[in-house]
Amino acid sequence: MISFELGVEDLAHTRFALSPLGETVLSLRVLRDPGVSVLHLPWRRSVLARIAGLGGGLDTGLLLSLVADLLTLPDFLTPRPAVFEPHFEDELAVVRSTPPDRVRRDLLAAHAPHPLPAPLHAATAPGDGPVTALRDTVCELLHRYWEIAIRPVWPQIRLVAEADMTYRARQLARGGARLLFADMHPQLRWEDAGSRGFLRVHRTIGGYEAKACGRGLLLVPSVFAHKCAPPVGPDEPPSLLYPSRGAATLWEAEPEPVLRNGADAAGRAAGDALVLLLGAPRARLLRMLAEPAATAELARRLRVTPSAVSQHLRVLHAAGLATRTRHGRQVLYRRSRLGDRLASGG
Template sequence: MFEFSLGVDDLATTWFTYSPLQEAVFSLRLRRHVDKYPFQRRWLESWEREYRMLDSALLDVLVTPRAWMADFLTPRPTFQRPSFESELAVVAATPPETVAKDFTAAYRGDGAPIPEPVASLLNDPAELLARCVAQLRAYWERCLLPQWWPRARTVLEADLAYRGRMFAERGAEGLFAELDHRLSWQGGVLRLDDPDPRVKALGGRYTPVAGRGLVLVPSLTSLGAHTVIDADEPPVISYPARGKALMGETPPPHVPDALAELIGPPRARLLALLDQPASTTALAHRLAVTPGAVSRHLSALATAGLLTRTRSGRSVLYARSPLGDALVAGGSEHHRPFGR
């Protein structure tokens, strides 16, 4: 069990963000455990050809058989919404001795032997680091950035907006209770109970946050909340992002005929999509239209009271209002055949 002790000041400096680099590194788990990520299967298939043109032998072994990985590959975010390149620069500056130590610790914790090509490069950790950085950048640019990341970022932004509302409405206890079943909050201590027997074998750890700030990071490939193993690292917890099933959604949801007749097909499609908060860019990507066209319809729906708007960083997230929910539900009822 991991325990994080938070005083009042620590709660005030607890914050949420997502990490593009963490999502890229964690996404390498998909290849080893594709059965555990049904919502990501089609994405994995879509970039298979590009992936095989990279140094897949190295990328494959950045994740151990039990899905552990070297801690230096996923540095703790230090500011809101970092870019992939800014985080990769942190990795590139990792001391060589840390590279060797973290790879050794990951495979030792997993209980598996260190495979090639990592094993032969441990005597030259600077070269191993350089190759990791180069291949992660290529993987990001060729496989994830074109289509996967725009969708992923939308889901992560929606999670951040939701957590902010929960914290404001229900406080720390309500917030932590919803993050993940592995987490519990009592008496100023946040507990993370990881069921992995190999994690349990490492023993418990009590970590006073002590003014360092606790960072909470949603992830699309986390099966449960987890933290770094190294007790010297600043406190950070990754947890499964809310709405990650949306990654498996291909077509926009069905639009009831009655709703389309009432407000027009384009606005009906947008209203049906917005059961989770999303930005103009993300909606345009999903509908394969220009952001300008989406923006015009969103403004009209918001003016009519069918949508709410929330600023999140540089983006504005739209979501259905209670009136919008009622309109969609009513349209669906009218669309059902008699006798159902």
């Protein structure tokens, strides 16, 4: 078990961040073992087809050897995000600057108790030269893999992660740290202790206790994570990479095109009073607004243009069925109390 002791100041400095490099590295688990997450099988098939189209131009043997038999990964490949949404190249630059001793240590620790696989044997060679060359080769491969596998779908991944962060922030506002962590993952437990609190991460490979000491807590949602991932050791600032809500919506099959042909959908749902009252497009949107969502996210889930969604959202808002509020660069819509009553048949 890993335990973080957080004071009032630490909770005040709790923040969220995205990590394009983290998602890239974590996705290697799914590429190596499809059983890790069946949700991502459509993405995996697509990526493998693109890699095959390169005709051996990507060294997948070396890339997949980074994932140990226990599905652990070298810690230096997932540096702590310094800003809310760092650029992939900036995160990769941090990895390129990792000292050879740490690269060697993290590779050995990730694969323990097993020996390093053949593609990583350079990490055990004497001197810094071989491990430095291995580090630089891995960085080049990760950059090419990012361009092939993650960058084309990064906008969708980002929207899902941002929706998760909006939900978590709302949980924190409603019920404090206990509610924030309540449904984040079964591994997590929050324990209050007066002016302090303890975040316990159960079922971890290693274990330690660490005091945040005013450094706060960094939370990083990930669509490719299947469990929580705190730092390997207690010397790192407290952070937690955790599975994001909504990952199942990323690769779902195209839904009924109700926004393109509302008449057909309304005919098929003639018995639905909400559809009869609002029309199929607006009825579906009203059901989707049980949690705050941005126009772009709704459009992605419905496979239509944001302008098509925006027109219906404006009508729902004007009718008092939806509220809207600005969150950073986005405008989030949610059902109003009247909308909740109408959607539930009240």
